[in-house]
Amino acid sequence: MTTLDHTHDAAARSWVAAANDPATDFPLQNLPFCAFRSLGSLEPFRVGVGIGDQILDLSGWGITDMNALMARRGTERRALRHRLFDTLKEGAPAVALLPQAHAEFTRPCRIGDYTDFYTGIHHARAVGRLFRPDNPLLPNYQWVPIGYHGRASSVVVSGTPLRRPRGQVKPPDADAPVFKASARIDCELELGLFVGPGNALGEPFGIDEADEHAFGLTLLNDWSARDIQPWEYQPLGPFLAKSFGTTISPWIVTMEALAPFRLPFTRPEGDPQPLPYLDSPTHRAQAAFDIELEIWLRTPAMAAPVRLSRSNLRHAYWSLAQMLTHHASNGCNLQPGDLLGTGTISGPQPEEAGSLLELTAGGKQPLTLPNGEQRTFLLDGDELGLRAYAEKPGFRRVGFGACDGRILPAL
Amino acid sequence: MTTLDHTHDAAARSWVAAANDPATDFPLQNLPFCAFRSLGSLEPFRVGVGIGDQILDLSGWGITDMNALMARRGTERRALRHRLFDTLKEGAPAVALLPQAHAEFTRPCRIGDYTDFYTGIHHARAVGRLFRPDNPLLPNYQWVPIGYHGRASSVVVSGTPLRRPRGQVKPPDADAPVFKASARIDCELELGLFVGPGNALGEPFGIDEADEHAFGLTLLNDWSARDIQPWEYQPLGPFLAKSFGTTISPWIVTMEALAPFRLPFTRPEGDPQPLPYLDSPTHRAQAAFDIELEIWLRTPAMAAPVRLSRSNLRHAYWSLAQMLTHHASNGCNLQPGDLLGTGTISGPQPEEAGSLLELTAGGKQPLTLPNGEQRTFLLDGDELGLRAYAEKPGFRRVGFGACDGRILPAL
Numbered sequence: 001m002t003t004l005d006h007t008h009d010a011a012a013r014s015w016v017a018a019a020n021d022p023a024t025d026f027p028l029q030n031l032p033f034c035a036f037r038s039l040g041s042l043e044p045f046r047v048g049v050g051i052g053d054q055i056l057d058l059s060g061w062g063i064t065d066m067n068a069l070m071a072r073r074g075t076e077r078r079a080l081r082h083r084l085f086d087t088l089k090e091g092a093p094a095v096a097l098l099p100q101a102h103a104e105f106t107r108p109c110r111i112g113d114y115t116d117f118y119t120g121i122h123h124a125r126a127v128g129r130l131f132r133p134d135n136p137l138l139p140n141y142q143w144v145p146i147g148y149h150g151r152a153s154s155v156v157v158s159g160t161p162l163r164r165p166r167g168q169v170k171p172p173d174a175d176a177p178v179f180k181a182s183a184r185i186d187c188e189l190e191l192g193l194f195v196g197p198g199n200a201l202g203e204p205f206g207i208d209e210a211d212e213h214a215f216g217l218t219l220l221n222d223w224s225a226r227d228i229q230p231w232e233y234q235p236l237g238p239f240l241a242k243s244f245g246t247t248i249s250p251w252i253v254t255m256e257a258l259a260p261f262r263l264p265f266t267r268p269e270g271d272p273q274p275l276p277y278l279d280s281p282t283h284r285a286q287a288a289f290d291i292e293l294e295i296w297l298r299t300p301a302m303a304a305p306v307r308l309s310r311s312n313l314r315h316a317y318w319s320l321a322q323m324l325t326h327h328a329s330n331g332c333n334l335q336p337g338d339l340l341g342t343g344t345i346s347g348p349q350p351e352e353a354g355s356l357l358e359l360t361a362g363g364k365q366p367l368t369l370p371n372g373e374q375r376t377f378l379l380d381g382d383e384l385g386l387r388a389y390a391e392k393p394g395f396r397r398v399g400f401g402a403c404d405g406r407i408l409p410a411l
Numbered sequence: 412m413t414t415l416d417h418t419h420d421a422a423a424r425s426w427v428a429a430a431n432d433p434a435t436d437f438p439l440q441n442l443p444f445c446a447f448r449s450l451g452s453l454e455p456f457r458v459g460v461g462i463g464d465q466i467l468d469l470s471g472w473g474i475t476d477m478n479a480l481m482a483r484r485g486t487e488r489r490a491l492r493h494r495l496f497d498t499l500k501e502g503a504p505a506v507a508l509l510p511q512a513h514a515e516f517t518r519p520c521r522i523g524d525y526t527d528f529y530t531g532i533h534h535a536r537a538v539g540r541l542f543r544p545d546n547p548l549l550p551n552y553q554w555v556p557i558g559y560h561g562r563a564s565s566v567v568v569s570g571t572p573l574r575r576p577r578g579q580v581k582p583p584d585a586d587a588p589v590f591k592a593s594a595r596i597d598c599e600l601e602l603g604l605f606v607g608p609g610n611a612l613g614e615p616f617g618i619d620e621a622d623e624h625a626f627g628l629t630l631l632n633d634w635s636a637r638d639i640q641p642w643e644y645q646p647l648g649p650f651l652a653k654s655f656g657t658t659i660s661p662w663i664v665t666m667e668a669l670a671p672f673r674l675p676f677t678r679p680e681g682d683p684q685p686l687p688y689l690d691s692p693t694h695r696a697q698a699a700f701d702i703e704l705e706i707w708l709r710t711p712a713m714a715a716p717v718r719l720s721r722s723n724l725r726h727a728y729w730s731l732a733q734m735l736t737h738h739a740s741n742g743c744n745l746q747p748g749d750l751l752g753t754g755t756i757s758g759p760q761p762e763e764a765g766s767l768l769e770l771t772a773g774g775k776q777p778l779t780l781p782n783g784e785q786r787t788f789l790l791d792g793d794e795l796g797l798r799a800y801a802e803k804p805g806f807r808r809v810g811f812g813a814c815d816g817r818i819l820p821a822l
Contacts, residue, residue, distance in 0.1 A: 148650055165742050
C-alpha cells in the first residue's frame, strides 16, 4: 500500500508549462514511464518519463533498462519518484527534454509472459448470456480469478496497425468450417498491470505482499476475432482469435501515481467472500481503483473520433492484488515486465460495455454513429482507441495516454 | 523437407568412442544442441553439441547465442550440421570436449512464448470420455489444431525439482472450493518443437514453408494438477493447473537429424481431410515422424526406474508442420526459440497412454508397480522421467536424452 505524500499534492507545479494544463494526462503528479527515441532515428530506445507534452530521458540517470527498473523494491521505486518529482517541479533548474511529438515509442519493456484475466463480471455475464442464456455466469467465476496465458510476441504499442486475421470460421448451419478473413473484429477495454520484482518458482507470496510486485498500469486492447473464437476455444480457451495482436499504450502509470484513487474492495451482498489467501483487512481497505475507461472510434469517414462507451476499473470483480496473488499461488514465477490484463471491464449498464460484442448484442443490433454510419464490428480502416484517467477532487487528474490501432485489410 | 545425405549414413563413425556405442542417444548422426557450463562453475552458459558422452563447445566457432543460431535459414543450419559432422567424424583431429557428466545444463535458449497443442487424438478422446462419456471428442477436434498459450517463465530443464502446487480444488459434493495442496499431480508425455526463423506479425506462411521454421525437438513434460484443472478451466482453458512447471530435456534434436524417420501423413478412412491451408502433396508425403516415447517412474523406494508407458509421435493427429502453419495463420508472429508442445501423445491402446490420468482411469484404478507399491498420481519424492528415440533399420538410433523431475512436498 502506498501512502500519500507531497508528490500527490495538487498544488505542486512543474517548470514544464504543459504539465500544469488541467487537461494533461501527464502532470507532475503522474510521471509515467515509456521507451522512446527521436522520431525517424535508428537510435536504441531509451527509458523516459512523460511530463506534460515532453519526455525526460533517464539514460543520463544510469537507468537504461526498464526491466531492471521494474525489478527494484517498492522503497527504491518511491525514492525514484521523489527524485523525478524534485527534478521537474517548479523552481528546479530546467534540463533538456524531448517533445512527445518528436518521439516514437516501442513496448516499454521486455514482456516475458502475458496473462489475461477475466475480472469484469458484467462482461462475463453479458458474454455468457449470449452463449448460455439460462446460465450466464459459470459457477467458478465468483470463487476463482479466471485467467489464461496470452501471446506475448504480438503485444504491440499504440499506433501499430493490425492486419485483419484469417482463420477457421464455422457457420452454425454448415457441416464444415471455412478458412477466411474474420468478419467480426472487436476490441476489449482493459488495463494491463506490469509486474515488478516478482517471485521465484515455487515461492508464492501473500495478498499483503502483492503491492510490492505491482509496478504500474497501461491501457490494453485485447483485439478479438469473434467468429474465430467460438469454433476454436473448446476445450483449451481462446487462441488465434486473440493472438493476432494486443495493443498497449506506450506509458506505464505507476501504482504510486494512482495511490490517491484507491477505493475499498467490497463484494456485493450475498456474494461469496474471497478465500483467505485472497483476502486481508488491508486488501479490503484499499485494493480497488477508481479509474475511468473509454472506447473511441474513428472511421475513415470521420474527421474526429467518437466515444462509444465508458466504464470504470472499480467494476472489476477481482482486484489487481488478487490477480497477482492468485497467479503466483501455485508457485508460478512472475518476472519483472510480465503483463497481466484485467479482462474486459464493462460497467453494469449496457452502454458501459467494454466490447462491441456487448454493445451490439452479439452483432445483432448495429450502433448508429453520429455521422449516420453503422457498425457492428470493425471495418477496414477503422481506428479504435482506448483512453483512461483517474480524477478526484483535491488531486490532479492522472491520465494514461493513447492506446490506438487501425485495422488493415486482410491479406 | 530435408533430404538424406552422408550425415545420415549409419556406417559413419566418430573419433569420440562413446558415440559409436549402438545404445547411445548421441551418435555422430544426431548432433543435438544444448546450453551448458562446467558443473558447479559460475561461468555463463555456452552453446554446445552432444556427441556420445561428451559436449563440443561452440563458443570457439563464434556461436554464442542459441536464439541467433535458430534464426538462421535452413540452408545455413544444414551447412553447420555438415561442419559439425566433419569435425567429429573418425579421422578428423581431436579437439577438447567436456564430459556430459561434468556439465550442468539450462534451458537451451530464451523461450519467448510457449504454446501447447493437443494433437494426441487418443489422449483427447480418453480425457474427453472421463468428462463427457457420450461425446468424448468435441466437433472441432478433427478440423482445427487445438492449442493454447502456456507459461514460458516456468519451463525448466531436466533435473529441476518441482514443488507440489497449492490451489483451489472443489470436491463435486462441496458447496465451495478449498485452497489446498494438489493431491493429483500428473505428467504429460509430449515433444516440444523449437521455432527457427519464424515470421513477422501479420505475415502468415504456407504449409510447405513450415519446415523452414522448425528448428528441432525436445522432450516435454507438461506437469498437471488434475484436481485444480477441472475447477479453473472453464471458460478460458488450463491456467494454474499447468503453470507451476513444465520440464524439458536439455537437448534439441534437429529436424535434420530426424529426417530418416519421417513418415507419410495420413488420415483414417472417413475422417475429414485437413483444410487446404494445412494440406499439400509434400506435406502428405512426409510430415509425420516415427519417434518412440516413454514414461518412466522411480519412487523413493526404488533403486531403478520402471517404464509405465510407451507411445509414438506417429499417433499425433496433427503434424508439426500443421502446428506451425496454423499458429501463424492469423498473422501471429512466431519467433526463434518459441516452444510449441505437441500435447500428450497417447497411443491407441490403453497401456500406451501418455498420462497417469489415462493409465489409472481418472485415478480410479491404481497402477501396481513391480515392487508392489501402488500409484494413481505422483507422491512426494517420486521422480518422473520421459525418454524418446527414433530408430529404423539402416540408420543409427537418435535419442533425446533425459527429461526428469522430482516432486517436492508442498509448502
